Amino acid sequence: MKTTVLLLAAVLSCANASFLLDYTLPDSVIQLMGLREKPTNRAISVCQDIQFNYCQARFNEFFGFSPEKFLEMNVTEFTKVCNTRTQFYQCLGTSYYSCLSLFTLLNRPNPDFPNTFDYVRTFRGLEYACTGGFQEVAFQWDCLGTFPTTNSYKNCITQFNATVGNDLCSAVDATGQCLNDAYRAACNDAGAGFFGCENFRSTFSDACWGLRCQVNQF
Structure with missing residues (x-):
């Protein structure tokens, strides 16, 4: 899993930093998130390692052939990434959310807390950017991609850290x-503001229940 995290993180951060925000969490906070994500419904599908490894290997193949072509990603190439994420989701089926749960992954032997969190938040960020946030990604690609280099963005993340x-x-x-x-x-767009908030919040939605992002009008 560590190799997958590093490859996916490198591709997305080089291509468009807005999809992998620059912050880190202490192990104690990651552990707290994992505990809060413990499923309460016994009917939830259990993550099966054989299926998980198979689906992950298929996902890895997409980047493994020529990841360098994504280092200057555009909307068309990002759509291909989204299609591959959808195939990963379909491959795991009802066990998708169980397999990508911090609770599940942190309960494996000798978990690496930072890498596990990066893995989970990368897929959660992709899930939002490729579904509910995709229209904003397509319309505001250049702005969303360059914004994380600005002081206003860095101030928000510094405050969070x-x-x-x-x-x-x-x-x-x-x-x-x-x-x-x-x-x-x-x-200069209210939808971009909602995207910035929701892209961040979605990582924590299973640990911080009830938080919502608002579409603010000018």
């Missing part, structure tokens, strides 16, 4: 609002 160890969900909520305002101002 400084406060997340104190209260996870309050930090997520405040940072989502900060990113909403910053993206909206930078791209």
Whole structure:
């Protein structure tokens, strides 16, 4: 799994940094998220390692042939990434969310907390960017891609890194609002603001219940 995380992270961060936000979490916070993501419904499908490894290998093949072609990604190429994520989702079927749960992955022997979190948040970011957020990605590609280099973005992430160890969900909520305002101002578009917030919030939705992003009008 570590190889997959590094490959996928390198491709997406080089291509468009807005899809893999630049923040880190202490192991204690990652562990807390994992505990909060423990399923409460016994009917939820269990992740089977054989199927998971098979589907992951198929996903890896997409990048394994020529990942360098994605280093200057455009909307067309990103659509191909989204199609491959959809195939990964279909391959896992009803066990998709169980296999990509922090609770599941952190309960494996000797888990690497940072790499496990990066793996999960990468797929959660792709899930939003490729589904509910895709229209905004297509319309605002250039702005969304360059925005993470700005000071307003960095200020939001610095704030998050400084406060997340104190209260996870309050930090997520405040940072989502900060990113909403910053993206909206930078791209001059309310939808871009919602994307900035939701792209961030979606990673934490199973651990911080009830948080919502708002579409703010000018």
